Amino acid sequence: EAGVAQSPRYKIIEKRQSVAFWCNPISGHATLYWYQQILGQGPKLLIQFQNNGVVDDSQLPKDRFSAERLKGVDSTLKIQPAKLEDSAVYLCASSLGQLARNEQFFGPGTRLTVL
Amino acid sequence: QQQVKQSPQSLIVQKGGISIINCAYENTAFDYFPWYQQFPGKGPALLIAIRPDVSEKKEGRFTISFNKSAKQFSLHIMDSQPGDSATYFCAATLGNTNAGKSTFGDGTTLTVKP
Numbered sequence: 001e002a003g004v005a006q007s008p009r010y011k012i013i014e015k016r017q018s019v020a021f022w023c024n025p026i027s028g029h030a031t032l033y034w035y036q037q038i039l040g041q042g043p044k045l046l047i048q049f050q051n052n053g054v055v056d057d058s059q060l061p062k063d064r065f066s067a068e069r070l071k072g073v074d075s076t077l078k079i080q081p082a083k084l085e086d087s088a089v090y091l092c093a094s095s096l097g098q099l100a101r102n103e104q105f106f107g108p109g110t111r112l113t114v115l
Numbered sequence: 116q117q118q119v120k121q122s123p124q125s126l127i128v129q130k131g132g133i134s135i136i137n138c139a140y141e142n143t144a145f146d147y148f149p150w151y152q153q154f155p156g157k158g159p160a161l162l163i164a165i166r167p168d169v170s171e172k173k174e175g176r177f178t179i180s181f182n183k184s185a186k187q188f189s190l191h192i193m194d195s196q197p198g199d200s201a202t203y204f205c206a207a208t209l210g211n212t213n214a215g216k217s218t219f220g221d222g223t224t225l226t227v228k229p
Contacts, residue, residue, distance in 0.1 A: 042219030100215040106158030
């Protein structure tokens with residue numbers, strides 16, 4: 001079974017530029033998550049989708065971050081404009097459903113460096 | 116708001132020793148407690164998880180101990196091996212009415228010396 005795919009793996013941008021990350025979840029997984037993992041910290045949930053609807057985006061900085069999951073499969077996370085403090089690894093995860101005990105499978109992440 | 120506190124930040128153990136990582140939570144609405152293992156350049160992977168109505172769960176060399184009244188849980192790695200060297204995260208997950216949202220601790224970097 002193929003895992004969660006993410007691209008690009010690495011991205012370096014200047015502050016105030018925009019950037020987009022792509023995620024392809026495991027086939028058949030209805031729930032998709034985007035996490036931000038700052039160096040030395042645990043993953044922090046940014047947004048959670050159930051199929052193509054948003055379940056939770058309470059920690060998404062909506063003035064600069066946006067995400068979409070068209071057709072309930074692939075998802076894109078965008079940052080515009082980027083700030084220095086956005087430097088982090090952005091992890092995508094998916095699960096069969098949003099039950100607490102549904103295992104979340106993580107992709108390898110995209111490491112973003114904002115200069 | 117730090118809802119899940121994890122300690123220690125780093126841990127060095129000799130091969131064959133026992134590694135113990137502790138976590139404490141505040142929100143009694145948490146309903147599931149998974150532990151994740153993360154290697155450099157990889158995403159976290161589920162290691163073992165426990166429900167709050169169980170005090171202990173063992174899978175191979177990995178054991179979770181859970182104390183509901185103290186709102187604490189811990190991961191024990193028996194007979195630690197160099198291949199166990201990784202970062203470990205505890206997490207606490209809300210119940211199904213809250214869409215199973217997870218909050219992670221800040222991680223423990225484990226080094227097992229041969």
